[in-house]
Amino acid sequence: MTRLDIAGLAVDLAGVPVLRDVNLAVDPGSVVGLVGPNGSGKSTLLRTIYKSVRPVAGAVFIDGDDVRTLSARAAARRTGAVLQDSAGTGGLTVSETVALGRNPHHGLLTRESTSDREAIAEALARTGMTPFAERLVNSLSGGERQRVLLARALAQRPRLLVLDEVTNHLDVRARFELLELVRGLGVTTLAVLHELDLAVRCCDRLVVLDQGRVVAAGPVLDALTSEVLHDVFGVHATTIRHEDGVVRITYGAQPLATRDRVAAAAATAE
Template identity: 70%
Template sequence: MRLDVAGVGLTLGGTPVLDDVRLVVRPGTVVGLVGPNGSGKSSLLRTIYRSLRPSAGAVLLDGTDLWSLPVRASAQRVAAVLQDGANPSALTVAEVVELGRTPHHGLVSRTTPADREAVETAMARAGVTGLAARPMASLSGGERQRVHLARALAQRPELLVLDEPTNHLDIRARFELLEVVRGLGVTTLAVLHELDLAARSCDQLVVLNRGTVAAAGEVLLALTPEILREVFGVHAKAERHSDGVIRLTYAADPLADL
């Protein structure tokens, strides 16, 4: 599924938050949304998972305006994993993942074999099958994030939206989670706070600054020394190393004058 953010604007309480934001996430790719704090990243995601209606422009899923769809239909197509997602400690992992099937149920629907298959597949893809019977309260932060990812996958979404999924995780858990995401083959837009992880894990990047797109495209085109200096306030460069991995190198005096 293709996501097009077409000239999206957003005003909250009379204050412009987003202005003519345009980006494309092509089917099956992982696009990272990066930018300084307060640049509008999470607000943009909220227009995509239908928490905030855009003041201008449109969010298109394969050419269909997301906000024209019934709520249930959009929930079947778009799944979100939020950085401050609820952690229902009284539920087991399997019960939390089963919540992802809610958009596919009517008022009196019961769990079907198709639901059980979707839950089992989602847990396997997120690597939490062995945790199925454990209560959420017993899990580490990285394990909980993988459970929330499994819940989202149980929706069988066409678009996955992640808001700082690696927040508060240790370095190993961050790599593990992003490796899982990259292996899913689901069209994904992810807000990532760490530029090094974003450069390593994403097919393309969109750099947001003060509510507008400052750069977009392949990682090395989006993270130029000029963008790193002007948007992020650091002297640095992104380079592809001999192992194929893109890494950021910071100057001895990394702070730029703003």
């Protein structure tokens, strides 16, 4: 299994600092959730990991290898990505879409091999999409389409998965089913999750980003404390592990934090 390490990472986009001094580690086989407010740099961090964005400082290491030293093809063989934008797959069948995951293993004139067919069949089976292989992707439900995109990434036979809000626009059941599927893959995974309730339930560890910096990281209960929920997300809440072993967020009677009013009152008092 693969280990991901990020050391001192800094990224600018159009001259604007987006990430600063990001350090984190994802242990082999674990599922780590990346959470934070909108604009905190979560998606940019993922894009840097799969070499879509070049950092201005620091490095990303996969099993000790700096991804900047890898060719685009070699990097794609190691890291499978499932992104928010699934455009461009609607006119293809499920099987054809999943087969795109084998592109990093091909040269310009390479034909589909036995190894390719085995990887595609395995990816379809692992995601439960084998019965849909000849269906057009645009005929599927949202949850089914996300499974297709996950199968495409798995067809790469990656060492690492990066997932960017893969549960967006899915109903409650589809969200849980997809994340339970990811947990069962046994592939090292870093997943951006917008919904904190899903993140605390389905991840081994959490990394909290705020304004481009890591402000908390570790096991769920250690990373998502009442203080972090208040200061970063602006809510009054606690995380509790219940008797069934599941971590849940409990919100206060007045769930929204009044940090702006408190700051204004403090400034007035000074």
